[in-house]
Amino acid sequence: QQPVQSPQAVILREGEDAVINCSSSKALYSVHWYRQKHGEAPVFLMILLKGGEQKGHEKISASFNEKKQQSSLYLTASQLSYSGTYFCGTAISGGYNKLIFGAGTRLAVHP
Amino acid sequence: EPEVTQTPSHQVTQMGQEVILRCVPISNHLYFYWYRQILGQKVEFLVSFYNNEISEKSEIFDDQFSVERPDGSNFTLKIRSTKLEDSAMYFCASSNSDRVTGELFFGEGSRLTVL
Known part of the structure; x- marks a missing residue:
């Protein structure tokens, strides 16, 4: 039930772009994206x-x-502040209040 | 800006001891969650709670875990007999949207260390 994220890690120079992907084997009702910096929530x-609202x-x-x-998730013209771990979370259709996170994608942006 | 607050920020306990982690969700939120994150790993769903009942729970949330909302403001996670593998950061989250159709607001976490 856990979504699969790719890539596992990305290294960028400031100003470069990145795409992080998230896929599920189950029909989804919603997809969330969160960023976590080290030691923070x-x-x-x-x-x-589902249906197109964002x-x-x-x-x-x-x-x-x-x-x-x-x-x-599309990260364009990356900044140093974009560094962190990106998690997608998925809620399956037919589920209720359950958001399951993927393993995360570590992004490092360097000057 | 309203925020989710968690206490304690860090707790060290001996294996086999009971631990209670406390959370104060955002005041008008109705949906509450506990997640845990073992150091450097993914954020794992434990349980969701609405209207004084558990909505969903994961396989991790076994009989040693319990949640309650004792007084209309606090939301607690109790671990009855801690194990070494319970060492993790525990995050509380709240939302004002059902079926996770809205943002989850996370607290800063409670770090639990079991010795």
């Missing part, structure tokens, strides 16, 4: 709902392919 970035921060871009149960 996860922080909400975006939620994508809620999140303006500077964050993501997509949700409902047919393939896949989501991608």
Whole structure:
């Protein structure tokens, strides 16, 4: 039931772009994206709902392919502050209040 | 800005002892969650709670774990007889949206060390 994230790790120079992917074997109702910095709590970035609604921060871009149960997070013109671990969380259709996180993608942005 | 608060920030306990971790969710939120994160690993779902009942729980959430909302503001996680493998960061989260259709607001976490 755990979503699969790829890649496991990304290293970028400031200004470069990255895409983080998340896929599930189950039909999904929603996909969440969070970023966690070392020693801190996860922080909400975006939620994508079945049917096309999206809620999140303006500077964050993501997509949700409902047919393939896949989501991608697009990080453009990366900044040093983007460094951290990115987790996707999925809620399956027919579920209730259960958000399961993937193993995470570690992103390091260097000057 | 409203926030989820957790206490204690760090607790050290002996194996076999009972531990209670406390959380104060955001005041108008109705949906509550506990997650745990073993150092450097993923954030694992433990349990969700709504209307004074458990909504969902994971395989990790066995009989040694329990949750309650004793007074309308606190939301607690009790571990009855701690094991070494319970050492982790425990995060509480709350939301005002059902079926996780909205943001989960996480607290700063309670680090549990079992010796």
